[in-house]
Amino acid sequence: MTFSLQQSTPARLHHLHVVSDNPGRLAEFYTSQMQMTSVGGTDHDRVVLVGRDRAVEITARSSGRGPHFGYAMRNQEELNALRKRLQNHGLACQALTASLFQPGAFVIGDPQGRRMAFGLEMSDAASVASRDGLPARLQHTVFQTTELERVVNFYTDIVGFSISDEVVDDNGRVAVVFLRSDDEHHSLAFFQGSRNEWDHHCYETDKWNDIRDWGDRFAAIDVPIFFGPGRHGPGNNLFFMVTDPDGNRLEFSAELARVAVGAKPGVWPHGERTLNSWGRAWMRS
Numbered sequence: 467m468t469f470s471l472q473q474s475t476p477a478r479l480h481h482l483h484v485v486s487d488n489p490g491r492l493a494e495f496y497t498s499q500m501q502m503t504s505v506g507g508t509d510h511d512r513v514v515l516v517g518r519d520r521a522v523e524i525t526a527r528s529s530g531r532g533p534h535f536g537y538a539m540r541n542q543e544e545l546n547a548l549r550k551r552l553q554n555h556g557l558a559c560q561a562l563t564a565s566l567f568q569p570g571a572f573v574i575g576d577p578q579g580r581r582m583a584f585g586l587e588m589s590d591a592a593s594v595a596s597r598d599g600l601p602a603r604l605q606h607t608v609f610q611t612t613e614l615e616r617v618v619n620f621y622t623d624i625v626g627f628s629i630s631d632e633v634v635d636d637n638g639r640v641a642v643v644f645l646r647s648d649d650e651h652h653s654l655a656f657f658q659g660s661r662n663e664w665d666h667h668c669y670e671t672d673k674w675n676d677i678r679d680w681g682d683r684f685a686a687i688d689v690p691i692f693f694g695p696g697r698h699g700p701g702n703n704l705f706f707m708v709t710d711p712d713g714n715r716l717e718f719s720a721e722l723a724r725v726a727v728g729a730k731p732g733v734w735p736h737g738e739r740t741l742n743s744w745g746r747a748w749m750r751s
């Protein structure tokens with residue numbers, strides 16, 4: 467069997483580094499609405515927020531820093547093993563400083579310039595563990611890409627993600643790929659489309675009633691759901707989506723499937739019922 471993160475060095479999405487033209491406004495949203503607390507940031511151009519199993523670093527676009535998405539490894543040995551493997555593939559592993567990870571974290575670039583970081587969770591005040599708030603564990607991030615095959619090959623063949631499910635259109639072209647880095651159905655996914663942009667990120671809750679509570683929380687500040695509630699075919703998770711003040715899409719999910727090591731990738735037809743078995747879907751183009 468070929469190398470897989472899931473089997474050898476499981477990784478989970480730990481934090482996002484988001485760039486914004488208005489970091490103050492975005493930080494206010496994640497502080498108040500997502501129940502996160504500032505644990506760093508030295509000026510108006512950088513805010514570091516941590517909540518219950520979720521964390522985000524927000525920097526001003528004008529600062530030229532970021533963005534990246536950060537995956538936490540279980541221990542130093544596995545982080546070292548992964549770095550060595552990536553370097554053996556000829557990939558540059560740049561040191562990541564002043565981050566939400568312990569010293570020793572590094573960042574790699576994918577073929578289209580997205581930056582993915584690997585590191586170890588903080589053990590001090592910046593830890594995401596044992597914090598109060600509604601359950602919402604940062605769990606996956608998704609991108610639209612103009613070169614689906616190229617980026618998926620990178621994340622599977624080089625980084626070690628495993629394909630859990632593919633969505634295939636009527637002409638046999640792959641439209642969506644769901645990738646796992648541990649036992650959860652996907653921690654990363656890519657949609658084929660006309661743009662290269664961030665699609666959404668997702669918080670996994672503990673149960674369906676948490677979806678209700680988050681829905682009520684967004685209702686209280688007049689943020690409407692734009693997709694869902696429903697159930698995804700691939701992953702079988704319940705979900706809804708809203709947007710933050712920058713238009714970034716947040717998903718809240720429950721009951722995301724788990725997938726065994728070596729499981730054969732599933733194939734789904736490209737249609738509304740695949741993206742939402744309960745009915746209407748947001749179709750990327």
Ligand SMILES: [Fe+2]
Pocket residue numbers: 606608666667668717
């Ligand atoms: Fe999602």
